[in-house]
Amino acid sequence: MEDPRARIVIIGGGPGGYEAALVAAQLGAQVTVVDRDGLGGACVLTDCVPSKTLIATSEMMAALEGSAGLGIRYRSGGVAAATVDAPRLYSRVLALARAQSGDVAGRLAAERVEVRSGAGRLVGPRTVAVGDAKVSADIVLVATGARPRVLPDAVPDGERILTARQLYDLHELPPELIVVGSGVTGAEFASAYQALGSQVTLVSSRDRVLPSEDADAAMVVEDVFRRRGMTVLGRSRAASAKATGDGVTVTLEDGRTVRGSHCLLTVGMVPNTGGLGLAEAGITLDRGGFIPVDRVSRTSASGIYAAGDCTGVQMLASVAAMQGRIAMWHSLGEAVQPLRLSHVAMTVFTEPEIATVGVSQRAVEAGEADALVVKLPLATNARAKMQGFRDGFVKLFARRSSGMVLGGVVVAPRASELILGVSLAVEQHLTVDEIAHTFAVYPSLSGSITEAARRLMQPSEEDLI
Numbered sequence: 512m513e514d515p516r517a518r519i520v521i522i523g524g525g526p527g528g529y530e531a532a533l534v535a536a537q538l539g540a541q542v543t544v545v546d547r548d549g550l551g552g553a554c555v556l557t558d559c560v561p562s563k564t565l566i567a568t569s570e571m572m573a574a575l576e577g578s579a580g581l582g583i584r585y586r587s588g589g590v591a592a593a594t595v596d597a598p599r600l601y602s603r604v605l606a607l608a609r610a611q612s613g614d615v616a617g618r619l620a621a622e623r624v625e626v627r628s629g630a631g632r633l634v635g636p637r638t639v640a641v642g643d644a645k646v647s648a649d650i651v652l653v654a655t656g657a658r659p660r661v662l663p664d665a666v667p668d669g670e671r672i673l674t675a676r677q678l679y680d681l682h683e684l685p686p687e688l689i690v691v692g693s694g695v696t697g698a699e700f701a702s703a704y705q706a707l708g709s710q711v712t713l714v715s716s717r718d719r720v721l722p723s724e725d726a727d728a729a730m731v732v733e734d735v736f737r738r739r740g741m742t743v744l745g746r747s748r749a750a751s752a753k754a755t756g757d758g759v760t761v762t763l764e765d766g767r768t769v770r771g772s773h774c775l776l777t778v779g780m781v782p783n784t785g786g787l788g789l790a791e792a793g794i795t796l797d798r799g800g801f802i803p804v805d806r807v808s809r810t811s812a813s814g815i816y817a818a819g820d821c822t823g824v825q826m827l828a829s830v831a832a833m834q835g836r837i838a839m840w841h842s843l844g845e846a847v848q849p850l851r852l853s854h855v856a857m858t859v860f861t862e863p864e865i866a867t868v869g870v871s872q873r874a875v876e877a878g879e880a881d882a883l884v885v886k887l888p889l890a891t892n893a894r895a896k897m898q899g900f901r902d903g904f905v906k907l908f909a910r911r912s913s914g915m916v917l918g919g920v921v922v923a924p925r926a927s928e929l930i931l932g933v934s935l936a937v938e939q940h941l942t943v944d945e946i947a948h949t950f951a952v953y954p955s956l957s958g959s960i961t962e963a964a965r966r967l968m969q970p971s972e973e974d975l976i
């Protein structure tokens with residue numbers, strides 16, 4: 512007798528794919544995930560998980576660096592002389608990524624999701640080929656991710672000129688690292704390697720680093736970078752990178768050259784949408800090669816959904832996962848809330864971190880949101896003083912008419928954890944009065960969030976920006 516369950520085939524086993532698979536299996540569908548490079552996707556194996564594991568070590572190095580100011584004296588040969596054991600660090604990073612991939616495999620197996628290894632492509636309506644085998648489906652989800660963009664005259668060789676995915680194959684810490692690109696990925700690696708002990712030069716094509724982030728937050732991070740000895744080259748676009756035996760030379764568009772031991776390219780991502788049979792299935796890609804989708808992850812072809820980086824909607828693991836889940840809820844007839852990008856919380860994992868949610872100051876200044884804005888420097892927060900840091904702030908946006916919290920920015924160590932309070936407020940439409948009446952621990956950094964809300968209840972001119 513034919514299996515009455517809905518048949519779902521998912522191409523790609525990253526967060527867009529595997530989170531969808533879990534939802535679909537829990538809803539009783541028969542699910543197959545086709546993956547080429549390993550479950551967990553680039554997120555787990557090469558991007559998110561490895562980079563944040565590396566950053567865990569760099570945070571420890573930064574803490575050691577700052578510990579003298581907290582009254583710690585070193586014996587000779589003690590922590591002051593700490594250096595990074597690069598092979599050990601990289602093998603920890605890779606082992607952790609493999610273990611995380613194994614966890615994903617375990618969760619899929621527990622939900623009886625079938626996993627096929629290999630490259631999948633659409634052949635005919637709702638049929639996916641994997642090698643010579645064909646799998647038919649009622650619903651197909653494409654979640655094939657993206658890969659690092661490279662420059663025509665800066666071709667990665669995996670030794671001197673690298674993408675972020677090749678860092679962990681090195682045998683040493685780059686003594687002089689040139690990071691090309693000052694977006695989120697570039698800033699995170701520049702920050703991490705500077706703390707790990709590399710001499711870093713950050714090549715930024717714009718006036719300041721992190722051009723898409725809150726300008727005040729980016730300024731704090733750039734100040735910290737420079738104070739810690741990083742060379743930040745603003746308005747400097749890299750034209751080429753050439754390996755020179757024991758090093759690399761990056762030539763800028765204005766003819767200047769920068770020498771280093773290694774060059775890391777972080778100049779964007781391109782979607783993995785070639786060779787998937789999408790055109791034949793009736794899907795026209797956008798100009799960047801991404802798959803256009805609506806807010807419930809539908810493509811223009813009936814029965815074919817897409818999620819994650821291959822859609823270019825917002826390149827975050829959390830967004831990929833949500834798009835994948837929404838696709839399954841929608842296709843399997845469940846009630847579903849369309850994707851709301853205005854509520855996405857995100858973090859730049861520099862030192863200090865920048866975490867944001869909801870409306871931005873740019874939107875307020877452009878008149879897109881009628882909001883009052885208050886910004887409290889962390890230098891006045893008792894806990895921050897105790898812990899010995901002063902770079903950072905809490906910024907809160909509230910609707911002028913009702914006091915409803917519309918968003919916030921936190922720049923602090925572990926801002927990624929602190930932003931949840933603001934996220935909850937945005938998601939649950941809480942007002943500044945409600946936040947102000949919420950107990951925060953004393954002393955705590957989160958106390959600055961409730962304090963910012965209190966200031967917004969009766970704002971004085973000097974509080975507002």
Ligand SMILES: Cc1cc2nc3c(=O)[nH]c(=O)nc-3n(C[C@H](O)[C@H](O)[C@H](O)COP(=O)(O)OP(=O)(O)OC[C@H]3O[C@@H](n4cnc5c(N)ncnc54)[C@H](O)[C@@H]3O)c2cc1C
Nearest residue numbers: 523525526527547548552553554631656819820826827828
């Ligand atoms: C250095 C770096 C750090 C990042 N850090 C963070 C972070 O801290 N937080 C965050 O939220 N986001 C982070 N991101 C972004 C995050 O990694 C992506 O948004 C996320 O991986 C997208 O998930 P996905 O499922 O769309 O794709 P992926 O994770 O790329 O998975 C796609 C999978 O599909 C497979 N595939 C491709 N083509 C085929 C095919 N034809 N057949 C079968 N399988 C195929 C791929 O091999 C891969 O396994 C980071 C990105 C980078 C580059």
